[in-house]
Amino acid sequence: MSLKIAAEVYPKSPTERVEEPLVAVREYDEERHKVAVEKLERLCEVGQRGKPTLVTDLMGDPICRIRHFQLHVMLVAEYGEEGEVVGVIRGCVKTVTRGNSVYVKLAYLLGLRVSPRHRRFGIGTKLVQHLEEWCKQKGAKYAYMATDCTNEPSINLFTKKCGYSKFRTLSILVQPVHAHYKPISSSVAVLHLPPLLAVPMYNHIFANSEFYPKDIELILSNKLNLGTFMAIPRKYMSKCDPKRGILPPSFAMLSVWNTKEVFKLQVKGVSTLAHACCVGTRLLDEWMPWLRIPSFPDIFRPFGIYFLYGLHMEGKCGTHLMKCLCAFVHNMAREDGGCGAIVAEMGQRDPVRDSVPHWSKFSWAEDMWCIKNLEDIPKKCGPSHCFPSRSSSPVIFVDPRDF
Known part of the structure; x- marks a missing residue:
């Protein structure tokens, strides 16, 4: 045509x-x-x-x-x-x-x-x-x-x-991948949910959100999806059974999308001094990991990112569990040598937004x-651009295929 x-x-x-x-x-x-x-x-x-x-x-x-x-x-x-x-x-x-x-x-x-x-x-x-x-x-x-x-x-x-x-x-929240592992509390257990379990949970959680895709099963089954993970207090392990819909009073969950097979990013045009400072923080982090220096990743060579989506938390421990999940994904990315950052995109009023670790200088609001x-x-x-109905939820589901 x-x-x-x-x-x-x-x-x-x-x-x-x-x-x-x-x-x-x-x-x-x-x-x-x-x-x-x-x-x-x-x-x-x-x-x-x-x-x-x-x-x-x-x-x-x-x-x-x-x-x-x-x-x-x-x-x-x-x-x-x-x-x-x-x-x-x-x-x-x-x-x-x-x-x-x-x-x-x-x-x-x-x-x-x-x-x-x-x-x-x-x-x-x-x-x-x-x-x-x-x-x-x-x-x-x-x-x-x-x-x-x-x-x-x-x-x-x-x-x-x-x-x-x-x-x-x-808001697009960006967390660089450091040279050292992030600790995860021993009181927290991380479960890997197969698509068969994740789909009905997401259908229930995001039913009232905006932009939630009907073909979520295809997304979760896609080869670029690295998995859906749930963090729960370890003391509830014996009582938790997602297959039967039995969940603890507090939990957090998210899915991880690997963009490395779709695109890679690279920063060009920085000054020699800025380049040297970034390399220096990473070398110090590798040599003395016990100092836990927030090192700057090597973004001057092509790197991939992990995109977090489907973020949700419940209960009084939800914030702590979400931070543990993000640390878990960071450690996954660290083992993947080509991943330089973890990214999530969220609505301004999303209750999970403040629980996602990120660098403000890397992120944009x-x-x-x-x-x-x-x-x-x-x-x-009336205005022809508006959706006929407005959601009662502050959550906007960002499709990882859009990113």
Whole structure:
């Protein structure tokens, strides 16, 4: 499929304006577009001169970030007769809760990139519009995107040109992986829950949350999922039986998603002094682990992350148990030499948020989610971007496939 769009061309005469079809939007073809898309991704991630840059390196096919959704697509924008790839966008469609156990089909738009030399020609807008049409054909009622609150060009594109509205603001919490193990209290036991047990528990816990995916079983059974874990007071071990739904008065649980097979990150452009300080803390931590120095991981080489999702805790010991679970995952990541950080994304009012260890300098508090109603609704019906019902829960379930 393709879509011709018009780019404005300005000749020497300031009063003369002509339009010429220059760009076609097409579905991604691996053999034809893979090399060009990879080049475009690298080109768009070059940061400001003299400032650190976080570079994302997709592993394998550029479509790998959305491959784990049953309904997904990637579109490219080709320029000129030679078909130069100047833009790309990805999207998927899934069924999620909108609150109060009500499900709706929702599209997620991500990975919009436009070549710096071809910006301000409306290419990004047309990519979004064409992807929205594909999502509507797949039954999506709403579409949403996420970006850092400081990314004004992206926010302006979606809110001012594409009709999206600011919807939720989440926090991304990042905990570096140190050289030493984190201690776990001997009074705490960590259980590994198979998907057969984790699915019904999650269905019950997150029934009233927003964005909880209906295909949670596929997520928990995915090869990238490293497991679902529950921390309980050890004194309740003999009385706890998750198979029969018998749980202790206090527990915490979460699942771990391994992004290493999808993408790796790398920080470039730091000063020599900053690089030396970071290396120094890690060397001291390795040589004298008893000092428990909060060392800085080696983020100057490609590294993967573990993403925590499905975080939940109950009871008066819930905070302590959640911290023990996070320490357990940290120790898992430490044994995995290629993992540099543990990441969780949570709503501002999520009760678990303050129990997740993180470094404030690594984390950022405002990940902006914007949403749009893809159906044609008369203005008298009210704001078309809002979910028809609002959740009574402050919890937003972040799908690990979105990250």
